[in-house]
Amino acid sequence: MIFLLTYDRSNGVLVKELQFKDSEIEVANEARLEAEIACAGNGQMEVVILKAESREKLQETHARYFKTLKQLSPT
Amino acid sequence: MATRTQLDRLGERLKRGELDRDNLVALATFRNAFIDSTNKVASRIVGNLGNSKAIISQRPAKSTPSIIAKLRRESVRLTQMQDIGGVRVVVSKISVQNRIVETIRRLYPSSRVVDHRDQPHHGYRAVHVIVEEDGRFVEVQVRTSVQNSWAQLSEKYADVFDQRIKYGQGPARALANLEYLSKYGMNLERREVALDAFRRAEVNDLHRKRRSGKMSKVDRARLAEYQKLRDQKRDSKQAMLRFCKEQIEK
Numbered sequence: 001m002i003f004l005l006t007y008d009r010s011n012g013v014l015v016k017e018l019q020f021k022d023s024e025i026e027v028a029n030e031a032r033l034e035a036e037i038a039c040a041g042n043g044q045m046e047v048v049i050l051k052a053e054s055r056e057k058l059q060e061t062h063a064r065y066f067k068t069l070k071q072l073s074p075t
Numbered sequence: 076m077a078t079r080t081q082l083d084r085l086g087e088r089l090k091r092g093e094l095d096r097d098n099l100v101a102l103a104t105f106r107n108a109f110i111d112s113t114n115k116v117a118s119r120i121v122g123n124l125g126n127s128k129a130i131i132s133q134r135p136a137k138s139t140p141s142i143i144a145k146l147r148r149e150s151v152r153l154t155q156m157q158d159i160g161g162v163r164v165v166v167s168k169i170s171v172q173n174r175i176v177e178t179i180r181r182l183y184p185s186s187r188v189v190d191h192r193d194q195p196h197h198g199y200r201a202v203h204v205i206v207e208e209d210g211r212f213v214e215v216q217v218r219t220s221v222q223n224s225w226a227q228l229s230e231k232y233a234d235v236f237d238q239r240i241k242y243g244q245g246p247a248r249a250l251a252n253l254e255y256l257s258k259y260g261m262n263l264e265r266r267e268v269a270l271d272a273f274r275r276a277e278v279n280d281l282h283r284k285r286r287s288g289k290m291s292k293v294d295r296a297r298l299a300e301y302q303k304l305r306d307q308k309r310d311s312k313q314a315m316l317r318f319c320k321e322q323i324e325k
Contacts, residue, residue, distance in 0.1 A: 009140070012234040025110060025135075033103045036139055040094040046140050051117075052132035060220075061132040061163045063227040069235055072228045074256070074316060 002028045003050045003058060006035055007065050010044040014065050077105065079154045086153030090146040099139070106136035106159055112211040113160035120164065120215065123178050127171050134161040144238065157205050158214035165223045169264050170271050172202060172219050179204045179215055197243040198257035199226060221260045229253055259315045266308040273301050
């Protein structure tokens with residue numbers, strides 16, 4: 001599964017998430033490019049494509065995009 | 076297809092912050108060329124993970140802010156970057172991490188291994204294996220869950236407070252917290268490695284001997300060593316949790 005994330009670095013929050021099938025990588029790439037062009041004036045916006053078996057697994061490997069600072073601190 | 080010179084000139088424009096449509100389209104074309112290689116690397120690793128219960132994900136193309144930050148931070152040119160395509164593997168502990176790194180080295184004999192575990196890079200601990208697939212470099216990050224948790228927290232601190240945190244600069248308190256947690260992670264994992272040296276069968280055997288009153292002097296010393304390591308691991312974990320709770324409350 002492919003995930004297109006738009007992440008606001010300065011506030012540490014995920015502002016947009018789109019999901020695509022593995023076979024839709026070209027569509028995802030197009031969407032990514034459009035999102036990057038739209039965010040071009042804002043250096044704090046990160047647009048990234050990630051791929052994982054499921055959202056749960058992606059949350060394990062790339063927790064930063066999904067969790068707050070408090071949630072990431074060991075408890 | 077763009078030449079290396081054209082791509083490096085693109086890198087220079089990006090470095091200067093020229094993020095117009097043409098430059099972003101050219102960057103996308105360059106970056107997308109890494110997708111197949113990254114996919115192949117991930118598939119080969121997945122096919123050889125065995126029963127490691129590893130979690131794997133791909134970042135088929137590094138994000139634009141990360142590329143620009145690297146171009147500005149280092150003397151590297153766009154075409155020299157070896158981490159445009161990335162694969163991340165997260166495993167339970169060091170012994171599994173070692174096994175997976177060896178597996179990747181077997182799959183890619185000419186790969187380059189960068190081990191940050193005993194000499195952390197500004198607190199960052201992991202093993203990176205740079206492999207080549209279809210003439211393109213892909214960076215495989217192999218992390219334990221302890222190492223990955225620290226890395227995620229560090230990235231978040233950088234997002235929220237100051238991007239320079241990742242390179243040992245910025246707010247002193249945040250840096251001190253991350254340094255403490257990195258050292259804690261290293262100590263915890265060293266104790267885990269030492270505990271792994273005790274096979275379960277051996278520990279069970281020692282307990283059985285103790286119950287039946289048939290322990291030798293050597294057995295008693297061995298069991299005491301095991302219990303000490305186990306208690307140290309538990310105590311350091313509790314100390315770390317207290318530390319984090321205090322920091323959050325502040």
